[in-house]
Amino acid sequence: MRGHLLLTIVSLAALYTAANADTLPIKGSYGNKDGCAYAKSGESTGSDNFFLLTSEGITTAASYCEIKKVLKTEGKDFTATVACQAEGEESSNDDTVKITSGPKGYTIGFVADAAIKWGPLPLCK
Numbered sequence: 001m002r003g004h005l006l007l008t009i010v011s012l013a014a015l016y017t018a019a020n021a022d023t024l025p026i027k028g029s030y031g032n033k034d035g036c037a038y039a040k041s042g043e044s045t046g047s048d049n050f051f052l053l054t055s056e057g058i059t060t061a062a063s064y065c066e067i068k069k070v071l072k073t074e075g076k077d078f079t080a081t082v083a084c085q086a087e088g089e090e091s092s093n094d095d096t097v098k099i100t101s102g103p104k105g106y107t108i109g110f111v112a113d114a115a116i117k118w119g120p121l122p123l124c125k
Contacts, residue, residue, distance in 0.1 A: 026106075097111065
């Protein structure tokens with residue numbers, strides 16, 4: 001049930017705002033084991049340890065953050081404004097993220113809360 005609800009939220013959020021969204025200049029999907037499984041199949045494993053980065057957004061077990069605007073690009077590092085919507089909520093909150101490339105993949109950090117770090121997320125195979 002949880003996976004289907006997340007998929008519905010992600011789908012609706014993507015449809016609603018796709019026309020206004022920016023995209024990251026990355027190729028492929030980056031994630032942990034469960035995030036990459038979702039990227040391949042479109043089905044959630046139901047795991048709470050779920051992270052997936054695509055050019056359009058960041059998906060976790062409990063939220064979806066759409067890339068609204070790429071503010072800065074430095075090589076393979078990016079700063080972007082995202083609109084994050086938690087599972088079960090109708091409204092979204094804008095935040096700024098720093099997406100940095102490293103030897104093990106991308107790491108995502110939130111400017112508003114330095115304690116939040118997701119990654120590194122390697123390229124999905």
